[in-house]
Amino acid sequence: MSAIPAEATTAEEKVETTGQYDELVNAGYEHGFITEIESETLPPGLDEGVIRTISARKGEPEWMTEWRLAAYRKWLEMPTPTWASVHYPPIDYQSISYFSAPKKKDGPKSLDEVDPALLETYEKLGIPIEEQKALAGVAVDAVFDSVSVATTFREKLHEAGVIFCSISEALQEYPELVQKYIGTVVPPTDNFYVGLNSAVFTDGTFVYVPKNTRCPMELSTYFRINEAKTGQFERTLIVADEGSYVSYLEGCTAPQRDENQLHAAVVELIALDDAEIKYSTVQNWYPGDENGKGGIYNFVTKRGDCRGARSKISWTQVETGSAITWKYPSCILRGDDSVGEFYSVAVTKGMQQADTGTKMIHLGKNTSSTIVSKGISAQHGQQAYRGLVRIAGKAEGARNHTQCDSLLIGDQSAAHTFPYIEVKNPSAKMEHEATTSKISEDQLFYCRARGLTEEDAVSMIVNGFCKEVFNELPMEFAVEAQKLLSISLEGAVG
Amino acid sequence: MLSVKGLKASVGDEPILKGLDLEVKPGEVHAIMGPNGSGKSTFAHVLSGREGYEVTGGSAELDGEDLFELEPEERARLGLFLAFQYPVELPGVNNMYFLKAALNAIRKSRGEEELDAVSFMRLMKEKLKILHLDDSLLKRPVNFGFSGGEKKRNEIFQMALLEPKLAILDETDSGLDIDALRIVADGVNALRSPERSMIVVTHYQRLLDYIQPDHVHVLAKGRIIRSGGKELALELEEKGYGWIVEGEAA
Numbered sequence: 231m232s233a234i235p236a237e238a239t240t241a242e243e244k245v246e247t248t249g250q251y252d253e254l255v256n257a258g259y260e261h262g263f264i265t266e267i268e269s270e271t272l273p274p275g276l277d278e279g280v281i282r283t284i285s286a287r288k289g290e291p292e293w294m295t296e297w298r299l300a301a302y303r304k305w306l307e308m309p310t311p312t313w314a315s316v317h318y319p320p321i322d323y324q325s326i327s328y329f330s331a332p333k334k335k336d337g338p339k340s341l342d343e344v345d346p347a348l349l350e351t352y353e354k355l356g357i358p359i360e361e362q363k364a365l366a367g368v369a370v371d372a373v374f375d376s377v378s379v380a381t382t383f384r385e386k387l388h389e390a391g392v393i394f395c396s397i398s399e400a401l402q403e404y405p406e407l408v409q410k411y412i413g414t415v416v417p418p419t420d421n422f423y424v425g426l427n428s429a430v431f432t433d434g435t436f437v438y439v440p441k442n443t444r445c446p447m448e449l450s451t452y453f454r455i456n457e458a459k460t461g462q463f464e465r466t467l468i469v470a471d472e473g474s475y476v477s478y479l480e481g482c483t484a485p486q487r488d489e490n491q492l493h494a495a496v497v498e499l500i501a502l503d504d505a506e507i508k509y510s511t512v513q514n515w516y517p518g519d520e521n522g523k524g525g526i527y528n529f530v531t532k533r534g535d536c537r538g539a540r541s542k543i544s545w546t547q548v549e550t551g552s553a554i555t556w557k558y559p560s561c562i563l564r565g566d567d568s569v570g571e572f573y574s575v576a577v578t579k580g581m582q583q584a585d586t587g588t589k590m591i592h593l594g595k596n597t598s599s600t601i602v603s604k605g606i607s608a609q610h611g612q613q614a615y616r617g618l619v620r621i622a623g624k625a626e627g628a629r630n631h632t633q634c635d636s637l638l639i640g641d642q643s644a645a646h647t648f649p650y651i652e653v654k655n656p657s658a659k660m661e662h663e664a665t666t667s668k669i670s671e672d673q674l675f676y677c678r679a680r681g682l683t684e685e686d687a688v689s690m691i692v693n694g695f696c697k698e699v700f701n702e703l704p705m706e707f708a709v710e711a712q713k714l715l716s717i718s719l720e721g722a723v724g
Numbered sequence: 725m726l727s728v729k730g731l732k733a734s735v736g737d738e739p740i741l742k743g744l745d746l747e748v749k750p751g752e753v754h755a756i757m758g759p760n761g762s763g764k765s766t767f768a769h770v771l772s773g774r775e776g777y778e779v780t781g782g783s784a785e786l787d788g789e790d791l792f793e794l795e796p797e798e799r800a801r802l803g804l805f806l807a808f809q810y811p812v813e814l815p816g817v818n819n820m821y822f823l824k825a826a827l828n829a830i831r832k833s834r835g836e837e838e839l840d841a842v843s844f845m846r847l848m849k850e851k852l853k854i855l856h857l858d859d860s861l862l863k864r865p866v867n868f869g870f871s872g873g874e875k876k877r878n879e880i881f882q883m884a885l886l887e888p889k890l891a892i893l894d895e896t897d898s899g900l901d902i903d904a905l906r907i908v909a910d911g912v913n914a915l916r917s918p919e920r921s922m923i924v925v926t927h928y929q930r931l932l933d934y935i936q937p938d939h940v941h942v943l944a945k946g947r948i949i950r951s952g953g954k955e956l957a958l959e960l961e962e963k964g965y966g967w968i969v970e971g972e973a974a
Contacts, residue, residue, distance in 0.1 A: 667815075670812075671775065672812045673812050673813075673814055675774050675775070675796060675812075676808065676811070676812035676814070677814075677822075677826075678773075678795070678796040678797040678800070679772050679773075679774075679796055679797075679799075679800055679805075679806050679808075680797075680800055680822075680826040680829075680882065680886070681797050681800035681801050681826050681827075681829040681830040681833070681886070682797060682825060682826055682829050683797055683829075684797075686825065686829065690814070690817050690821075690822065690825065691814060691816070691817060693816075693817075694814065694815060694816025694817035694818070694865065695815070695816050696816075697816050
């Protein structure tokens with residue numbers, strides 16, 4: 231435990247190694263396939279006409295169209311952020327197609343109406359909707375490309391008064407709710423990618439949990455990018471009204487592509503008095519080939535607003551995919567006694583780069599936040615933890631605990647830690663712990679001398695390293711995450 | 725059981741083992757003693773397949789299988805067990821989970837059914853009883869934060885659970901106080917059986933007060949220079965290694 235003086239400090243720890251493991255990381259991407267479905271796609275390019283077309287096709291209210299256009303005009307003036315510790319060639323935003331929808335005109339009413347090729351895709355991913363339906367307690371709003379094609383458990387949720395639908399539907403059916411909350415946590419001018427998303431987002435999820443309601447099941451959406459050159463601009467808005475609770479799971483895979491795919495999502499969470507939101511992500515997008523070619527660029531802005539007193543927002547993420555990850559799920563602790571949590575496991579191998587972390591902004595009194603970040607780098611994987619903890623002047627009695635651990639596999643990988651701490655109130659209690667370790671030859675040999683293969687050993691040690699984070703995931707997700715981690719580190723040690 | 729003939733091995737350019745011969749029959753306990761730097765630990769590591777050692781000559785067979793053709797995990801599955809001089813810590817990896825994975829990897833390779841959690845627990849309780857150990861070590865991460873004695877006890881417990889054909893105990897007595905030594909030795913004695921052979925590598929005669937070997941070998945300068953019964957160990961205790969090593973050189 232250490233108290234940090236009321237002054238801004240930043241530090242960088244950098245660890246690189248050189249050495250012996252090369253073969254273990256070369257497992258191919260398991261979910262690389264493309265579903266052949268005819269899509270209705272806009273030609274590449276972006277101007278006000280495209281935005282009006284998107285808005286019109288989705289039958290949006292006038293205010294939404296204007297909101298998009300305002301965001302677009304601001305975006306045109308914004309620079310691309312360059313401060314992150316990631317490297318990629320400039321993106322030509324005019325070569326991207328901003329709308330793609332499966333061709334069927336009306337949304338399917340049941341699974342029978344869903345294109346069989348889509349269902350097959352889900353089966354390949356091991357998440358058949360039939361099975362998901364049977365999984366009691368999990369409702370799936372499957373987003374395929376940009377339009378929702380299947381929704382389940384709607385009625386049960388409806389009985390509880392919980393709204394769980396695509397954001398397009400929400401704009402049709404609950405426009406006043408959307409208008410009240412959208413952009414209030416992440417304004418369109420927040421950053422470059424948010425500006426773009428606000429202008430062109432095509433779909434995403436909307437959740438509203440009414441007062442004093444515990445959402446009767448875990449809500450789950452599987453995202454999937456399936457159209458070449460179609461940027462995905464998801465927009466998620468979750469509102470937990472006073473005294474309510476909701477747990478939301480987001481999991482992603484994407485088919486193999488030879489061109490970088492941009493993904494710039496925005497997620498906004500709002501927790502009112504005594505409300506709690508738990509948001510869990512398992513992200514497994516295509517990371518590119520051995521040379522880093524063809525992977526997803528994941529530039530996401532996720533932020534939660536603990537708007538009410540005693541509210542709580544908890545982010546848990548397992549990030550194994552994407553060529554580049556740029557992501558900082560954050561909490562604004564506005565309400566007194568509110569709580570923010572961030573639990574993260576990020577894996578980079580091959581040529582993957584990740585700059586990820588969180589921001590905990592303490593505004594209210596007696597607010598507390600916990601950060602547990604576990605980074606694993608193998609091969610040429612590059613990883614940076616970037617975390618800001620800010621204690622505002624009025625945030626009397628704020629507390630933060632940060633634990634930031636890196637595990638290196640092999641000799642070419644690197645891990646960096648960039649903690650930013652700004653304390654304006656002397657009553658704050660801050661703790662920061664950071665470690666870097668390596669899977670040693672001794673550990674591997676010890677496991678092998680007991681009959682385990684090197685891969686089993688790595689997977690066991692890595693899962694042990696991540697246990698604190700996995701414990702925060704809902705049960706089914708934790709199992710999936712462990713499996714995913716083992717798959718993604720196959721071939722990472724040699 | 726184990727047949728080692730003319731074994732030569734080096735680390736880098738330096739030859740450590742220079743023609744080592746050893747025959748171990750089922751049920752026998754062999755003690756290998758010798759001064760520091762004689763190659764005792766190298767011998768244990770080469771047999772178990774640790775990287776960093778190059779076998780430059782000779783052979784080692786376990787039940788007719790050429791050990792040097794096998795990966796370390798394959799040797800373990802064949803029934804070779806190395807109790808480490810310095811057991812390695814695996815932070816975050818639950819001891820019980822680790823043992824179950826190891827046991828099932830070995831069972832699977834033998835075409836036996838993998839044990840479910842319930843049968844595994846039953847087996848574990850049985851082994852704990854034999855060794856007079858409590859289960860406090862099992863809930864902790866493998867060797868993590870264990871005392872020296874706890875680590876060695878954990879090694880013996882693993883041996884009990886994995887039921888090897890041939891166990892090599894690499895300086896298991898090092899760093900143990902007399903009470904811990906007795907617990908470990910009692911464990912080893914409880915695991916002696918007509919089918920199981922053991923090689924006890926040790927610097928001191930002390931351990932052999934508790935574990936009675938059938939054969940004692942003196943390893944010096946990379947070769948076995950003297951073999952005998954238990955009385956050889958006592959002689960070494962009394963006179964030290966100098967007289968044999970020098971006698972050999974003369």
